[in-house]
Amino acid sequence: xxxxxxxxxxxxxxxxxxxxxxxxxxxxxxxxxxxxxxxxxxxxxxxxxxxxxxxxxxxxxxxxxxxxxxxxxxxxxxxxxxxxxxxxxxxxxxxxxxxxxxxxxxxxxxxxxxxxxxxxxxxxxxxxxxxxxxxxxxxxxxxxxxxxxxxxxxxxxxxxxxxxxxxxxxxxxxxxxxxxxxxxxxxxxxxxxxxxxxxxxxxxxxxxxxxxxxxxxxxxxxxxxxxxxxxxxxxxxxxxxxxxxxxxxxxxxxxxxxxxxxxxxxxxxxxxxxxxxxxxxxxxxxxxxxxxxxxxxxxxxxxxxxxxxxxxxxxxxxxxxxxxxxxxxxxxxxxxxxxxxxxxxxxxxxxxxxxxxxxxxxxxxxxxxxxxxxxxxxxxxxxxxxxxxxxxxxxxxxxxxxxxxxxxxxxxxxxxxxxxxxxxxxxxxxxxxx
Amino acid sequence: xxxxxxxxxxxxxxxxxxxxxxxxxxxxxxxxxxxxxxxxxxxxxxxxxxxxxxxxxxxxxxxxxxxxxxxxxxxxxxxxxxxxxxxxxxxxxxxxxxxxxxxxxxxxxxxxxxxxxxxxxxxxxxxxxxxxxxxxxxxxxxxxxxxxxxxxxxxxxxxxxxxxxxxxxxxxxxxxxxxxxxxxxxxxxxxxxxxxxxxxxxxxxxxxxxxxxxxxxxxxxxxxxxxxxxxxxxxxxxxxxxxxxxxxxxxxxxxxxxxxxxxxxxxxxxxxxxxxxxxxxxxxxxxxxxxxxxxxxxxxxxxxxxxxxxxxxxxxxxxxxxxxxxxx
Numbered sequence: 001x002x003x004x005x006x007x008x009x010x011x012x013x014x015x016x017x018x019x020x021x022x023x024x025x026x027x028x029x030x031x032x033x034x035x036x037x038x039x040x041x042x043x044x045x046x047x048x049x050x051x052x053x054x055x056x057x058x059x060x061x062x063x064x065x066x067x068x069x070x071x072x073x074x075x076x077x078x079x080x081x082x083x084x085x086x087x088x089x090x091x092x093x094x095x096x097x098x099x100x101x102x103x104x105x106x107x108x109x110x111x112x113x114x115x116x117x118x119x120x121x122x123x124x125x126x127x128x129x130x131x132x133x134x135x136x137x138x139x140x141x142x143x144x145x146x147x148x149x150x151x152x153x154x155x156x157x158x159x160x161x162x163x164x165x166x167x168x169x170x171x172x173x174x175x176x177x178x179x180x181x182x183x184x185x186x187x188x189x190x191x192x193x194x195x196x197x198x199x200x201x202x203x204x205x206x207x208x209x210x211x212x213x214x215x216x217x218x219x220x221x222x223x224x225x226x227x228x229x230x231x232x233x234x235x236x237x238x239x240x241x242x243x244x245x246x247x248x249x250x251x252x253x254x255x256x257x258x259x260x261x262x263x264x265x266x267x268x269x270x271x272x273x274x275x276x277x278x279x280x281x282x283x284x285x286x287x288x289x290x291x292x293x294x295x296x297x298x299x300x301x302x303x304x305x306x307x308x309x310x311x312x313x314x315x316x317x318x319x320x321x322x323x324x325x326x327x328x329x330x331x332x333x334x335x336x337x338x339x340x341x342x343x344x345x346x347x348x349x350x351x352x353x354x355x356x357x358x359x360x361x362x363x364x365x366x367x368x369x370x371x372x373x374x375x376x377x378x379x380x381x382x383x384x385x386x387x388x389x390x391x392x393x394x395x396x397x398x399x400x401x402x403x404x405x406x407x408x409x410x411x412x413x414x415x416x417x418x419x420x421x422x423x424x425x426x427x428x429x430x431x432x433x434x
Numbered sequence: 435x436x437x438x439x440x441x442x443x444x445x446x447x448x449x450x451x452x453x454x455x456x457x458x459x460x461x462x463x464x465x466x467x468x469x470x471x472x473x474x475x476x477x478x479x480x481x482x483x484x485x486x487x488x489x490x491x492x493x494x495x496x497x498x499x500x501x502x503x504x505x506x507x508x509x510x511x512x513x514x515x516x517x518x519x520x521x522x523x524x525x526x527x528x529x530x531x532x533x534x535x536x537x538x539x540x541x542x543x544x545x546x547x548x549x550x551x552x553x554x555x556x557x558x559x560x561x562x563x564x565x566x567x568x569x570x571x572x573x574x575x576x577x578x579x580x581x582x583x584x585x586x587x588x589x590x591x592x593x594x595x596x597x598x599x600x601x602x603x604x605x606x607x608x609x610x611x612x613x614x615x616x617x618x619x620x621x622x623x624x625x626x627x628x629x630x631x632x633x634x635x636x637x638x639x640x641x642x643x644x645x646x647x648x649x650x651x652x653x654x655x656x657x658x659x660x661x662x663x664x665x666x667x668x669x670x671x672x673x674x675x676x677x678x679x680x681x682x683x684x685x686x687x688x689x690x691x692x693x694x695x696x697x698x699x700x701x702x703x704x705x706x707x708x709x710x711x712x713x714x715x716x717x718x719x720x721x722x723x724x725x726x727x728x729x730x731x732x733x734x735x736x737x738x739x740x741x742x743x744x745x746x747x748x749x750x751x752x753x754x755x756x757x758x759x760x761x762x
Binding site for chain 2: 405
């Protein structure tokens with residue numbers, strides 16, 4: 001290579017390096033320079049905000065909204081969110097936080113804008129009391145998140161499979177079949193005896209989640225941790241009772257043994273290989289998304305066995321790292337307003353946590369065409385105002401993972417129920433100590 | 435007589451004062467330029483390699499909640515806890531199991547493939563390029579596709595097994611079955627890549643060695659073991675080290691093989707949780723224990739160094755044995 005060539009190469013390399021530096025330097029600027037700003041909203045699952053964004057952007061011409069993570073799994077979302085917060089960079093201007101994880105984020109409130117500093121205090125009346133309180137730190141001085149939805153409970157079932165098994169298909173008749181979980185098991189045994197080729201339910205872990213939250217809500221109000229943040233997995237009768245009921249379900253061979261949220265689980269929806277699934281309000285959107293258009297009118301919604309219950313529900317928070325905090329807070333307030341919650345409910349089914357929205361005819365009289373025109377408003381909203389919250393301790397998510405995982409090992413036949421229970425207790429203690 | 439290849443016009447004699455300066459400059463050039471030229475690598479390595487390494491070590495000596503604001507220094511506590519952690523050792527066994535199950539057949543297959551590609555073939559370049567195709571596909575896509583193929587109920591592998599009368603295998607919650615399934619993914623992706631490296635080394639072996647061996651009556655197999663294999667030893671060591679590093683850091687394949695709740699566990703009983711997955715589980719969700727996760731990372735580093743050393747020693751010994759045999 002001649003000297004000229006070498007010099008030319010060096011010049012090219014220098015130019016390339018300079019370009020790289022310059023582009024990196026302005027690579028993360030999202031302000032177009034003409035006064036408009038972009039607000040990023042991070043969610044998981046289905047929040048149903050698309051139309052609300054459009055409406056907000058129409059009303060606020062300076063704002064563009066970008067949503068990330070729709071349809072994503074909470075297990076993938078939460079580590080990402082934590083990394084963003086730890087790194088001080090990367091999180092959206094608004095982030096969704098599931099109630100089970102809120103406790104962990106609340107332990108370090110400095111990662112989030114205190115919404116009380118933005119006059120959010122005036123909005124307290126717009127939320128169910130316990131939903132509002134859960135967004136506050138223990139001293140009540142820092143409001144981390146505004147409530148989105150609550151997880152009012154029902155049981156979704158496939159009418160086509162019920163008909164094939166010779167069971168009633170009409171929703172009130174189906175509700176009457178299972179006042180208690182013992183009745184639910186008996187119906188399941190009848191269903192199995194009819195040999196439709198489908199399982200009665202999708203996964204024992206989902207049923208366990210439902211029962212433990214229901215039992216805890218109806219008794220002492222906590223499950224894995226008591227209100228003093230002591231781990232009580234092995235001594236809380238609510239947990240043991242839910243465990244035993246779930247073991248009966250597994251023992252009766254009712255579960256399809258799909259791993260919830262896995263690809264196989266999604267396929268099982270499409271192939272109609274199970275007949276019932278525990279159904280918090282937000283699950284209706286998931287069922288519709290997984291089963292697809294072919295399943296329209298084949299699903300319906302009945303009462304959940306036992307008495308009510310609350311599974312899940314989220315909050316919207318504004319990380320301190322957001323460069324448009326005030327604007328983000330304003331958007332979060334809009335999305336969690338009664339109007340915003342009604343819009344989300346209509347789009348994807350998450351049940352409002354605002355009493356005004358819960359009482360609004362748009363919710364109470366709502367029906368869902370996909371679920372055979374089920375009166376979802378009545379089914380879910382009726383019980384929602386009386387929902388009893390379940391207290392979540394500091395390592396709630398890690399402990400919950402261990403206990404549900406133990407359920408799963410029994411379901412797959414890897415462990416006997418006794419082994420599973422001792423695994424659940426031992427691993428929960430280990431997880432809580434980490 | 436030597437031939438001067440880079441003939442240049444003779445330089446006119448420079449005035450004496452300038453000569454020494456030029457001379458000194460050129461001596462400095464000779465001495466320091468090489469360092470300057472290789473400096474960018476070490477500069478980048480210091481920033482992106484050494485610094486994170488040291489920082490991870492620093493973090494691993496702390497009780498460091500990922501979201502917490504003030505980590506406390508705990509010395510070697512994380513390491514002692516880790517060495518007594520059965521889940522950690524379980525992950526180590528999984529990692530080594532999957533590593534052996536994937537690397538051994540992979541390197542043997544690559545050698546065999548390279549040997550085949552080294553012959554006179556029609557459209558030789560086409561064949562050689564084709565073996566690289568699996569490697570350019572995205573790991574994530576491969577893992578997801580294989581994850582579906584190995585599904586318990588709707589998977590194609592179980593469907594094929596069913597055709598020949600074998601019962602369905604629960605690939606995702608049977609420890610050894612999941613090791614096997616993950617190994618097939620690794621093999622599928624990397625065999626062709628390693629074959630190309632072997633092929634390049636094989637082509638550097640002088641033809642006349644084979645010709646004289648053929649005259650001496652050595653067949654193809656004898657030629658391979660007596661000429662190709664020993665002369666390939668340095669390449670095999672290189673490939674083995676690279677495979678060790680890659681194999682022990684296995685993450686994407688086993689992680690995406692599992693979907694559903696907490697896929698980072700690699701199955702309900704951690705059937706195929708590798709060390710990197712265990713590191714991730716502890717450093718991030720659901721534990722957010724950054725110090726503990728960093729300690730796992732450091733022990734992984736130690737393990738890789740140990741396994742790579744063992745590999746090199748074993749292969750060098752094998753290679754020497756072969757060379758002795760080859761040279762008689």
